[in-house]
Amino acid sequence: SPLPPPSDSRDGIPVIDVTGAPTDTPLLQSIELARQYGPAFVQRRQGQDSLFVSGLELVTELSDEQRFSKAVGPSLESVREFAHDGLFTAYSDEPNWAKAHDILMPAFALGSMRTYHPVMLRVARRLIEAWDRRCAAGTPVDVPDDMTRMTLDTIGLAGFGFDFGSFTRDEPHPFVDSLVRCLYWAMTRQSRNPGVDYTETDTAFRADADFMASVVDEVIAARTAPGAVPPENEDLLGLMLGATHPSDGTTLDRANIRDQVITFLIAGHETTSGTLSFALYNLVKHPAALRLVQREVDELWGDDPDPEPTFEDIGRLRYTHQVLNETLRLFPPAAGFARQARHDTVLGGIPMRAGQWAAVLTPMLHRDPVWGDNPELFDPSRFAPEAEAARSPHAFKPFGTGERACIGRQFALHEATMLLGMLVHRYRLLDHADYRMRIKQTLTIKPEGFTLGLARRTTAD
Numbered sequence: 413s414p415l416p417p418p419s420d421s422r423d424g425i426p427v428i429d430v431t432g433a434p435t436d437t438p439l440l441q442s443i444e445l446a447r448q449y450g451p452a453f454v455q456r457r458q459g460q461d462s463l464f465v466s467g468l469e470l471v472t473e474l475s476d477e478q479r480f481s482k483a484v485g486p487s488l489e490s491v492r493e494f495a496h497d498g499l500f501t502a503y504s505d506e507p508n509w510a511k512a513h514d515i516l517m518p519a520f521a522l523g524s525m526r527t528y529h530p531v532m533l534r535v536a537r538r539l540i541e542a543w544d545r546r547c548a549a550g551t552p553v554d555v556p557d558d559m560t561r562m563t564l565d566t567i568g569l570a571g572f573g574f575d576f577g578s579f580t581r582d583e584p585h586p587f588v589d590s591l592v593r594c595l596y597w598a599m600t601r602q603s604r605n606p607g608v609d610y611t612e613t614d615t616a617f618r619a620d621a622d623f624m625a626s627v628v629d630e631v632i633a634a635r636t637a638p639g640a641v642p643p644e645n646e647d648l649l650g651l652m653l654g655a656t657h658p659s660d661g662t663t664l665d666r667a668n669i670r671d672q673v674i675t676f677l678i679a680g681h682e683t684t685s686g687t688l689s690f691a692l693y694n695l696v697k698h699p700a701a702l703r704l705v706q707r708e709v710d711e712l713w714g715d716d717p718d719p720e721p722t723f724e725d726i727g728r729l730r731y732t733h734q735v736l737n738e739t740l741r742l743f744p745p746a747a748g749f750a751r752q753a754r755h756d757t758v759l760g761g762i763p764m765r766a767g768q769w770a771a772v773l774t775p776m777l778h779r780d781p782v783w784g785d786n787p788e789l790f791d792p793s794r795f796a797p798e799a800e801a802a803r804s805p806h807a808f809k810p811f812g813t814g815e816r817a818c819i820g821r822q823f824a825l826h827e828a829t830m831l832l833g834m835l836v837h838r839y840r841l842l843d844h845a846d847y848r849m850r851i852k853q854t855l856t857i858k859p860e861g862f863t864l865g866l867a868r869r870t871t872a873d
């Protein structure tokens with residue numbers, strides 16, 4: 413539905429009532445409002461006001477940890493219905509947040525990626541085997557589906573020693589279907605139509621949430637069963653089952669471990685798979701950038717058809733990493749985060765009471781004038797070291813901010829850089845359907861219906 417004009421103004425900020433414009437892509441709607449009304453506006457839906465901000469100065473203020481902290485906004489409040497006080501959805505003052513954070517942090521330091529590297533490589537090879545078959549048969553690949561298979565298997569195996577076996581199935585693992593429906597339920601819950609009965613929707617949601625919990629119980633049971641062989645390297649599950657908190661010596665309780673496993677299975681794969689899908693889209697649409705990535709991987713792996721990327725190799729793929737950053741700028745898959753005032757304060761002239769929150773609209777922060785005159789242009793040189801050093805760190809927030817920023821950032825970047833490098837080294841990517849971007853939002857965003865044709869590269873390519 414067309415967007416209405418502002419109906420009101422609050423402290424000089426336009427208020428737009430979108431109650432009459434229901435949508436199943438709320439993000440795109442808010443982006444449209446930001447394009448029309450600028451770096452701060454209030455979106456009103458059924459009498460509930462949300463302040464959206466996207467200007468660099470406002471986000472710089474919101475990133476001040478002394479004045480603001482993470483807010484669990486309305487959609488995360490709904491995700492709490494199935495992830496409770498897991499790391500992502502916990503309130504910062506809930507005891508399990510600090511406890512799980514302290515226990516799990518060491519597992520996400522850069523050095524720990526060395527431990528996950530072999531598993532990531534193993535799963536990357538599963539994807540390559542599947543793509544080789546498609547390539548030989550001359551059939552295109554469904555990019556977001558296969559990236560999701562890869563990232564789910566990686567977090568399952570690396571985090572919990574559990575094999576989802578996604579590449580041996582024609583359809584995604586049923587956990588993924590339930591998860592996608594739960595996220596969609598959470599996302600659309602606050603824009604419900606007051607005249608409609610949602611009992612059936614809610615019952616279906618409960619069934620999906622229960623199913624996800626049962627899958628996780630299976631993952632935990634596989635580890636704790638008598639005679640279960642512990643993994644060679646300590647993983648997230650091992651840490652949670654065994655490690656005690658450095659200061660009080662207690663462990664996480666079983667209910668919380670289940671919530672953490674659900675949290676990591678969700679947070680650990682949806683966003684990375686979106687990033688990889690958007691990155692392949694950007695490369696196929698920008699042959700000059702693609703050639704630079706190819707040159708970089710060819711320098712490392714030559715024309716070896718089956719290179720064995722080492723842990724150190726991934727750090728050397730600097731330009732590939734720039735491509736991923738530029739992708740995260742244009743299409744941040746977790747497209748927003750919310751911040752609440754610790755005390756009564758004023759945000760760029762807008763008075764805020766303690767506890768009041770504002771949502772950062774990351775895709776529009778990433779198009780702020782600080783990014784130059786043509787922010788829509790895909791240009792990985794924006795992340796060359798000199799360019800990065802010259803720019804405010806608050807201009808780029810795909811992983812959120814502060815102590816509640818993404819714990820899995822290094823994990824995601826290591827996994828994505830390796831896979832992207834391997835794919836570009838091996839295949840020519842063919843935009844066989846002249847794909848036009850269509851964004852699908854299920855809380856996170858992905859390119860809907862994006863398929864690619866593939867051909868093996870030869871030394872002449």
Ligand code: HEM
Nearest residue numbers: 499500679680683684746749810811812816818819820824
């Ligand atoms: C938090 C984005 C990959 C685990 C966050 C937040 C963002 C984010 C924006 C902060 C949300 C907020 O402030 O409300 C991303 C992106 C990823 C990615 C764009 C991929 C490119 C991962 C991976 C894992 C992970 C691979 C785990 C292996 C988490 C967890 C939190 C989090 C547990 C909550 C941390 C806390 O509050 O203590 N992520 N993430 N993420 N992410 Fe990620």
